[in-house]
């Protein structure tokens with residue numbers, strides 16, 4: 001398999017198949033199941049437009065009503081080879097992306113499953129800071145902000161799913177006098193979980209636009 005799709009597309013496919021299995025296991029009516037299957041196929045094609053044998057295989061696989069979550073899990077483990085991993089930046093690139101941050105603690109990229117990351121996010125509990133690293137128009141972009149230790153259940157501004165979120169205050173330098181202004185967004189405290197829930201790149205891009213527009 002040639003790496004082709006992005007991690008968020010992989011997550012979208014997983015979520016669709018997962019929901020389909022829930023229906024297989026809870027609905028007996030054949031017509032209802034068929035309707036849900038047709039919708040799932042539509043969602044799969046929407047998530048990955050274009051003609052790929054890998055996607056056709058996934059569709060055939062997911063239409064089997066005896067499918068279990070364990071089998072789907074194994075299947076998706078192999079299917080991960082179809083995902084383009086997050087490109088590991090050099091230390092210099094990371095430094096440049098976070099120019100204003102002193103003593104930046106960078107995560108060990110090798111420890112991460114890079115095929116499960118649309119963005120890389122990590123917390124520095126000592127300084128109550130959170131760092132987000134992603135590619136926007138092929139440029140590496142770093143966003144730093146403060147995040148309190150406490151969380152609550154709410155909708156995350158990045159993945160748009162419910163989770164344990166905290167108010168992330170992005171720090172942006174504005175004006176000649178170098179004052180910093182902040183604007184808050186609730187986002188998942190656990191960026192690994194957030195990436196697994198991130199199924200639409202537009203949501204992430206919208207969040208980035210909001211954070212960058214801070215004046």
Ligand SMILES: [Zn+2]
Nearest residue numbers: 156159188194
């Ligand atoms: Zn999230």
